[in-house]
Amino acid sequence: MNNIYLKYHELKTRMIHEDKLENINLNNDPYIYYDQPYYKLKDNVFIGSIDRKENFGFLRQIDSDDIYIDGYKLKNVMHNDVILIRDEKDPKVEFVLTRNLTEIIATVKKVKKGYRYYTDRDINRNIILENDERIVEGHVLRLKVLEIRENEITTSLIEIIGHINDPDIDIKKIVAYHKWPEPDMKKLEDEISNIKIDYDLERLKRHDLTNEFVFTIDGADAKDLDDAISIKYENGNYHLGVHIADVSHFVTEGTLLDESAFEKATSVYMANKVIPMLPPKLSNDLCSLNPDEEKLTLSCLMEIDKSGKVVAYDIQKTIIKSSYRLTYDSVNDYIYDNISLENKTLNKKIDLMLELSDILKTMRKKRGEIEFDSEEIKxxxxxxxxxxxxxxxxxxxxxxxxSFMLAANETIAFHMEHAEIPSIYRVHESPDTDKLKEAITKVSRLGVKVNQRILNNPSELQSVLESVKEKDNEFVVNMTILRAMQRAKYSKTPIGHFGLAARHYTHFTSPIRRYPDLILHRIIKDLVFAETPNLIKKLQYYENNIEDIAEHSSVQERIAIDIERDVNKLMACKYLNNKIGQKFNGQIIQMLKSGMFVRLDNGIEGFIPMRDNYRSTYFDVDLLTYRANNDFYKLGQKIKVELKRVDLLELEIDFSIDIKKKKQRRRRNR
Structure with a gap:
């Protein structure tokens, strides 16, 4: 059967238009019939992903009931495979459409007759791999799945990731599990060594801003400094310059560097490690806007009035020289504790930045920006x-x-859209109505007043978030509403950004760590500055390829987020691994029939499996309460928990409620 990408509505309606199939002939297919102009699944045929348990499974379908399948009928079917079955009442698996398991991460163990291969995630099958002279006991391998049978999986060796005694092997396993691209660094470094910069020639092509007072503000440990700021106040308006590293000068189309950057599409920022999109020689040196070094940049120069409106702007190829490398910590020390920066000029610049940032923030709030409380685990x-x-x-x-990066991104997006140039945008669709209704129902049951106009007015969402600031239920309310939001993504079509309440938005400001920004810089040079020798050909190229680049970048962004989350889970497990039996303060942040998720004060999250710990449990979906024995618990409630289990392989943390402590407190209150 040919691979055809099906959209959500096609899966939902079980039919596909004939135009999409082109030359694929399905007339003789036993599972499909033709009803002009659509091909449709026959009534007794069903497609879905399998939720595989030990002795049974459920076929999960879109907008249809799950179908139960006995385990003996799922011999070579694995969890999350997409399968086609016939007959809902007595289902028979016809074939597997898509395999979920394509690669395996396994650890080598020596046995009497060779080696055995063990996985962190239970796949309940013996792994077959031809002996390889390079393999020794303790090696961690990345294997390609060749064939899946009832009791075994045949594989081939892709690479040796490392050894179980390597200090960072756990992180390497997570990265490999998510199939993150690993380019040949030697070839990339060789390509970088051939890059030459003629600054005298570049000055003839660029605006020289090396005499402007430009500086950077980043985290203390940041090495890839891709944005710098200049600011002054003249003639009643603010003049803001956002200067971005010109990565496209170094990473050109068709090179290995470009191919590698596209494959990754983003840098991955983990707990104690960064996987850069670009090799360190580029990201931390040639492109990084380090102080007292001349650097090639693209600059968005904006004139902003006291209402926050950009009244004039210019986009330029520039050369800058950053005067200072400030850190967030040092700037916060100045703002909150009046600890002076390196000189009075910097102090005045920060004061001016605060003025303009407040104006921009007020402007965005008036138009309906939704600002979630940002907090991350460290x-x-x-x-x-x-x-x-x-x-x-x-x-x-x-x-x-x-705030200033948002202003630059909006300004660039405005320019690209009004110039009617094919471009890449950062878009955020309106939330699904049903999901948002469910979210605001939960929020209202937490005691938060919710205006029913919230469904049509993003400003009302912001009002709800502001009403819970600094309150006990702030995190739960933020998370509940955030889960109702769509994912932001990249697109060729400028539909705006719901969360920012922005009509025009893109990503221009981080080309060192995001491929869409790098592509946008190329488009600006080729089409806005008209530097390409063949304008029509380039227009057609971008018109044909931007959507694919946007889709790939969106997928890679989601994978990077998954890697970051898994590494955070790993670090949380390592931290708690020797603390079994210890008690912690936490808050109930999510409730399911099987139990409750709790968040500790330090940001670590874990699960309380209620049915495993209590004889009598009842979950009230409508009231968001849980009864265990004679105790009641509700969403957002602060509780004390005891650590019961830490699984470093599955990255799971389990707690139980400290019942004894709760009962003692009751006796004292009588």
Whole structure:
């Protein structure tokens, strides 16, 4: 059967238009019939992904009931495979359409007759691999799945990831599990060594801003500095310059560097490690806007009035020389504690930035921007040991830079859309109505007043979020509404950004770590500055390829997020691994029939399997309450929990509620 990409509505309606099939002939297919102009699945045929349990499984379908399948009928079917079955009442698996398991990460163990291969995630089958002279006990392997049978999986060796005694092997396994691209660094470095920069020639082609007062603000440990700021106040308006590393000068179309950057599409920022999109020689040196070094940049120069409106702008190829490399910590120290920066000029610049940032923030709030409380979990790691875990909040220094990057991104998007040039945009669709209704129902049951106009007015969503700031239920409310939102993604079509309430939005400001930004820089040079020798050909190229680049970049972004989350789970497990039996303060953040998710004060999340710990349990979906024995629990409630289980392989953490403590407290209150 040919591979055809099916959209959501095609899966939902069980039919596909004949035009999409082109030369594929399905007239003799036993599972499909033709009803002009559509090909449709026959009534007794069903397609879905399999939720595989030990002795049975469920076929999950879109907008249809699950279909139960006995385990003996699922001999070579694995969890999350997409399968086609016939007959709903007595289902028979006809064939597997798509295999979920295409690669395996396995550890080598010596046995009497050769080696055995063990996986972290249970696949309940023996792994077959031809002996390889390079393999020794303890090696961690990345294997390609060749064939899946009832009791065994035949594989071939893709690569040796490392050894179980390597200090960072756990992270390497996570990265390999998600199939993150690993380019040949030697070839990339050889290509970089051939890059030459003629600054005298570049000055003839660019605006020389090396005498402007330009500086960067980044995290203390950041090495890839891709944005710099200049700011002044003249004639009643703010003049803001956002200067971005001109990565496209170094990473040109058709090179190995470009191919590698496209494959990754983004950098991955993990707990104690970064996988850069570009090799360090580029990201941390040639392209990084380090102080006192002349650098090639693309600049978005904006004149902004006191209402936050961009009244004039220019996009230029430039050369800058950053005067200072400030950190978020040092700028926050100045803002909150009045600890002076390196000189008075910097102090004045930060004061001016605060003024403009407040204006821009007020403007965005008026138009309906939804601002979620940003907090991320951080790990203090020494010699591969997690010493401390804490929740890190965003402060004003970070907000300054974010505010100015938003302004530049909107301005560039406005220009590209109105110039009617094919471009790549960062888009965010309106939330699904049903999901949002469910979310606001949950929020209202937490005691939060919700205006029913919220479904048609994003400003009302922001009002809800502001009403819970600094309150106990702030995190739960933020998370509940956030889950109802669509994912932001990249697209050729400029439909706007719901969360920012922006009509025009793109990503221009981080080409060192995001491929869409790099592509946008190329488009600006080729089509806005008309640097390409064949304008018509380039127009056609971008017209034909941007959507594929956008789709691939969106997928890679989601994979990078999954890697970051799994590494965070790993670090949380390592931190708690020797703390079984210890008690922690936490909050109930999600409720399911099987139990509750709890978030500790330090940001670590885990699960409370209620049915495993209590004889009598009842979950009230409508009231969002859980009864266990004679105790009641509700969403958002603060509780004390005891650590019961840490699984470093499955990256799972289980707690139980500290019942004894709760009962003692009751007796004291009588």
């Amino acid at each position: 790990f203090h790691i020494v010699n591969n040991e997690v010493k401390e875990v804490y929740a890190k909040h965003t402060f004003l220094a970070e907000e300054l830079i974010e």
